[in-house]
Amino acid sequence: MATGRQIPAGRIPLCQQHQYTMAGHRPDPRDRGAHRRRDGGRKSLMRLLVTGASGLLGLNLALEASQHHTVFGVVRENPIKLDAFEVLQTDLLAPKAVEDMLEHIQPDAIIHCAALAHVDACEDDPTEARRINAELPGFLAAKTAEEAIPFVQVSTDGVFDGQRGDYTEADEPNPLSIYARTKLEGEGYVSEFHPGAIIARANMFGWSPSGQRSLAEFFYNNLSANNPVKGFTDVYFCPLLVNDLAQILLAMLDKKLTGLYHTVSSDCISKYDFGVAIARRFGLDESLITAISVDDAGLSAARSPKLTLSSEKLARDLGQPIPTIEEGMERFHSLHKENYPQKLQEMRGVPSKS
Structure with missing residues (x-):
């Protein structure tokens, strides 16, 4: 690597073994690049590796990508059962797990969705949060940079303190929670070890x-069951429908974008109003929301x-408009x-006991 700084995962006190199971055959490393082809008007196929493939973004992204690419989904403890893409079960924090995975899959690109995303869980175990959210992305970035593999790190809008809002990529972050601080640290590692990577705050x-x-x-779940819920009137955000986010991340790879982007909706909403919008879209009782x-x-x-972020840079560099919350809500309902x-x-499997 160009930098003399130690690859961060080298500092992690890792376990001695890792589980590594996958359906299918081991690809020949000599074939990397030769697997691409064109099917009519379809885009060139690539071998795409998606981490966190049993999660909200990871699974939806892998399913979206599998329509045009050969996808390998990495899961840790929550196996999934499907035919759309290959599923790899491994602990990426284990020794040699990342190296073995890259050798086994020979990916053309990686989108790293895996994270410890539960905010309060990060407060309870900051060491684990740092291992997963900061050091692991840095290690993946370093290893993929060595092989010139395009890398996408999915980060969070929470790197800002939300006092001002309307943040652009040029604004200075000021994270408030351990989750956000570790995600920001991960951004720093990724940008240092893989300058050509994409960092997508979402x-x-x-x-x-x-x-x-x-x-x-x-x-939706609570209102459908006629359960009363609460919604924050003073917390604003710009959420994208995960299916739209998946398509955007793939388009960013296709366009060969690099650097930091705010991959959020083109408009924003309070969490209370978001709940009301869900109720109205599904014909549920909005009076249940306090x-x-x-x-x-x-x-x-x-x-x-006030986590209102500008997606103007993203729209400009992609050359396309970013969906609104209303458009995302309509598609959410259609799905x-x-x-x-x-x-x-x-698609859920039986959770691993290991």
Whole structure:
């Protein structure tokens, strides 16, 4: 590497073994690049590796990408069962796991979605949060840079303190929570070890394999059961439908973009109004939503109140408009009518006990 700084994962006290299982045959490393082909008007196929493939973004992204590419999805403890792409179960924090994975898959690009994303869990275990959210992305970035493999690091809008809002990529971050601080540290490692990488600060909603991973699912599940819920009137965000985010990340790779981007919706909304929008879209009772201040919620980790980010740079460099929240909400509803949530949940396997 050009830098003399130690690859961060080398400092992690890792376990001695890692589980590594995958359906299918081992590709010949000599064939890397030769597997690309064109099918009619379709784009060139690439071998895309997606980490966190059992999560909200990872699974939706892998499914989206599998329509045009050969996809390999990495999971740690939550195996999934499907035919759309190959599933690799491994602990990326284990010794040699990353090196073995890269040798085994020979990917043309990697989108790193895996993270410890539960904000309060990060407060409870900051060491683990740093291992997963900061050091692992840095190690992946360093290893992919050595092989000139395009790398996308999915980060968070939470790197800002939310005091001002309307943040651009040029604004100085000031994270409030351990989760956000470790994600920002991961950004730093990635940009240092892989200067050509994409860092995508995101906020998303959508359907997940567990049915419980996004704010949209929280409102839908509770309102459908006639359960009262609370919505913050003083916390604003710019969430993209996860399916739209998946398409954008793939387009960024296709365009060979590099550097930092805000991959968020083109408009913003309070979390209370977001819940009301869900209720109205699905014909549910919006009176079940009580408007409250985040200061009265008793949360253990600080939340940034105004995470309104500008996606103008992204729209300009992609050469296309970024979807609005309303457009995402409409597609979210359409996916529900197509039984997409049920299809995702059917892909869940039995959680690993290891």
